[in-house]
Amino acid sequence: MPDKYPAGVLLLAVAMSVVAGETVAPAPNGIELPAGYRDWRLIGSSHRTDNNTLRVILGNDAAIAAARAGRTNPWPDGARLVKLVWKDVTHEAWDRATVPGAFVHAEFMIKDSASYPDTGGWGFARWLGQEQQPYGADANFVQECFSCHTPVKDNDYVFTHPAVLP
Amino acid sequence: MPDKYPAGVLLLAVAMSVVAGETVAPAPNGIELPAGYRDWRLIGSSHRTDNNTLRVILGNDAAIAAARAGRTNPWPDGARLVKLVWKDVTHEAWDRATVPGAFVHAEFMIKDSASYPDTGGWGFARWLGQEQQPYGADANFVQECFSCHTPVKDNDYVFTHPAVLP
Numbered sequence: 001m002p003d004k005y006p007a008g009v010l011l012l013a014v015a016m017s018v019v020a021g022e023t024v025a026p027a028p029n030g031i032e033l034p035a036g037y038r039d040w041r042l043i044g045s046s047h048r049t050d051n052n053t054l055r056v057i058l059g060n061d062a063a064i065a066a067a068r069a070g071r072t073n074p075w076p077d078g079a080r081l082v083k084l085v086w087k088d089v090t091h092e093a094w095d096r097a098t099v100p101g102a103f104v105h106a107e108f109m110i111k112d113s114a115s116y117p118d119t120g121g122w123g124f125a126r127w128l129g130q131e132q133q134p135y136g137a138d139a140n141f142v143q144e145c146f147s148c149h150t151p152v153k154d155n156d157y158v159f160t161h162p163a164v165l166p
Numbered sequence: 167m168p169d170k171y172p173a174g175v176l177l178l179a180v181a182m183s184v185v186a187g188e189t190v191a192p193a194p195n196g197i198e199l200p201a202g203y204r205d206w207r208l209i210g211s212s213h214r215t216d217n218n219t220l221r222v223i224l225g226n227d228a229a230i231a232a233a234r235a236g237r238t239n240p241w242p243d244g245a246r247l248v249k250l251v252w253k254d255v256t257h258e259a260w261d262r263a264t265v266p267g268a269f270v271h272a273e274f275m276i277k278d279s280a281s282y283p284d285t286g287g288w289g290f291a292r293w294l295g296q297e298q299q300p301y302g303a304d305a306n307f308v309q310e311c312f313s314c315h316t317p318v319k320d321n322d323y324v325f326t327h328p329a330v331l332p
Contacts, residue, residue: 038207038208038331039207041204041205041207042204042208042222042224042250044265044266045211045220045221045222045265045266046220046257046263046264046265047213047220047254047263047264048260048262048263049262049263049264050262050263054211054212054213055211056208056211056222056329058208084208084329084331086329086330088213091212091325093317093318093321093325094214094317094325096214096215096216097212097213097214097215097216097325098212098213098215099210099211099212099326099327099329100210100211100329100330102330103329103330103331103332106332127332129332130330130332131332132332151259151260152259155259159257159259159260159263160265161265163222163250163252163265163266163269164252164266164267164268164269164296165204165250165269166269166272166293166295166296166297166298
């Protein structure tokens with residue numbers, strides 16, 4: 001950056017770089033946004049018609065290795081899953097297809113049996129929208145997550161079944 | 167493998183390893199199944215209600231770089247996209263969600279302007295099912311692909327818009 005820029009411009013540039021993602025706030029339970037989740041690999045997908053969303057589930061290397069080996073009940077410590085959620089919209093050139101529209105949120109499940117014994121060994125966290133605002137007023141938000149996942153307790157609290165792939 | 171196994175068992179073992187995926191047949195237009203496509207990264211997803219399928223679109227490194235830079239009209243030479251397609255099934259614990267069931271096929275678009283001038287610069291190929299049988303009786307199968315993609319000519323013949331992600 002040239003020397004001639006005034007201090008205000010420099011400050012603005014720094015502020016913009018911060019807003020651009022270097023400092024997303026942690027979830028109220030202390031979980032930090034996992035770095036590089038956009039580069040995680042495919043686990044599965046879903047379409048919910050109760051809230052009109054499309055979802056893609058990605059996993060970190062440990063999760064991918066577990067899924068491909070069929071070791072997902074329970075998932076091993078170190079596995080991390082993210083569910084990326086978009087509002088569904090009709091494709092402009094194919095009106096019987098829905099595709100991702102506005103981004104809703106990114107939901108994480110982080111398997112660490114020692115750290116999260118009260119919630120099935122899973123740490124839960126969610127960041128809302130493009131702004132990546134952490135979800136939950138305080139650390140008790142995880143009770144909402146855990147309650148919703150309890151119906152799939154027999155699948156290690158995970159709704160997603162890894163998609164079959166050749 | 168022990169020396170005591172008879173020749174027939176050894177031949178069977180070789181045949182099984184071939185069936186297991188080392189030698190998937192090329193498409194009738196000569197395109198080989200791209201190696202490692204399961205490890206490509208996320209571009210988008212869709213749900214089609216006309217044929218009850220869920221789809222996830224992944225891209226190779228060149229495609230991911232182009233998508234994140236907004237350079238997708240046209241996509242650059244070297245970009246490779248795969249659309250992974252499953253029949254949709256209702257989730258057993260959430261009846262207003264559909265999730266991937268049986269695998270249907272993997273469809274590829276390979277951007278190489280010099281090699282495929284007659285089909286928008288794209289090479290098309292599809293492999294069916296878990297068995298990865300190449301689609302098409304002869305090389306003319308690409309006319310079917312290209313015809314179906316012509317309505318999105320103004321989007322470089324690609325239906326998929328990269329999903330918005332923070």
